[in-house]
Amino acid sequence: MNPVVLESGLTCPHCDYAKQESMPTETCQYYYDCTTCKALLRPRTGDCCVFWSFGSVKCPTVQQQRGRCS
Numbered sequence: 001m002n003p004v005v006l007e008s009g010l011t012c013p014h015c016d017y018a019k020q021e022s023m024p025t026e027t028c029q030y031y032y033d034c035t036t037c038k039a040l041l042r043p044r045t046g047d048c049c050v051f052w053s054f055g056s057v058k059c060p061t062v063q064q065q066r067g068r069c070s
Contacts, residue, residue: 004063008055014039023051025060 006025010032011018017036023029028049032041044053051059 002063004060005057006060008051008057008059010041010050010054011056012037012039012041013054018056021055023055023057023059028059 004025006023007020008023009018010021012034015034015037017034019035021032029051030043030049032050032054033039034041041050041054043049047053049059051057052062057063
């Protein structure tokens with residue numbers, strides 16, 4: 001199994017600003033404040049976390065093929 005990547009680039013859908021962030025391993029991150037436009041990001045319908053919706057790398061749970069976020 002490949003090692004889990006814990007860094008992901010989050011891209012704001014409002015202003016397209018991208019920032020490298022660390023992903024939590026024990027919980028989902030449901031909210032994220034864009035540092036540029038101050039928009040509050042939430043997962044898209046059916047997604048479990050902001051990394052699933054807007055990240056360059058999916059959350060650790062998905063990477064480990066355990067299904068959706070924990």
